[in-house]
Each structure stands twice: as C-alpha cells, then as structure tokens.
Amino acid sequence: xxxxxxxxxxxGGAATGPLAASAQQPAMPVVGVLQPGSxxxxxxxxxxxxxxxxxxxxxxxxxxxxxFRWAGRVFGVPIMVPVVEPLWQGRxx
Numbered sequence: 618x619x620x621x622x623x624x625x626x627x628x629g630g631a632a633t634g635p636l637a638a639s640a641q642q643p644a645m646p647v648v649g650v651l652q653p654g655s656x657x658x659x660x661x662x663x664x665x666x667x668x669x670x671x672x673x674x675x676x677x678x679x680x681x682x683x684x685f686r687w688a689g690r691v692f693g694v695p696i697m698v699p700v701v702e703p704l705w706q707g708r709x710x
Contacts, residue, residue, distance in 0.1 A: 649705040
C-alpha cells in the first residue's frame with residue numbers, strides 16, 4: 618500500500634516537473650530610453666542605439682527589450698521621469 622502511494626507521488630511529480638520548469642523563464646531585460654524631441658527628429662539615434670547594442674551582443678526582441686519614450690522639449694524630460702520610471706521598474710527582473 619505504501620509502495621503504491623510512493624509510486625503515485627513520484628509519477629505526479631515527474632509529470633508536473635517539466636511544466637513548473639518551463640513556467641519559470643527569466644524576464645527579458647528592458648533598456649528604457651527617455652529622449653527629448655520626437656521620433657521624427659531623432660530616428661537616426663534610435664537606429665544607431667540599436668546597432669550599438671547589437672555590437673555588444675544585445676539584440677532587440679531576442680535578449681533585450683528597448684522602450685523609447687519621447688519628452689518633446691528638453692524641459693519635458695524632468696516631467697516625464699516620474700511617469701516612465703514606474704513603467705521601467707521591475708520590468709526585466
């Protein structure tokens with residue numbers, strides 16, 4: 618009777634083990650970029666930034682996420698920091 622219970626417990630653990638292991642994938646890191654201006658004015662910056670990250674092994678969507686935010690004028694950056702900081706905190710952990 619006890620051997621049967623042990624067998625059933627081991628079988629249940631073996632069946633759920635792969636499911637639990639696959640559910641615990643680490644989150645992808647997020648690079649947050651807060652830039653004054655607009656995407657139209659700084660489109661070349663976005664491409665160069667992605668290229669530079671790729672040169673050191675970080676490819677967007679593969680092993681890192683990049684979140685660009687635009688603040689408009691330069692004085693808009695300090696206003697935007699409290700808005701975007703909570704969005705980026707905890708992402709990628």
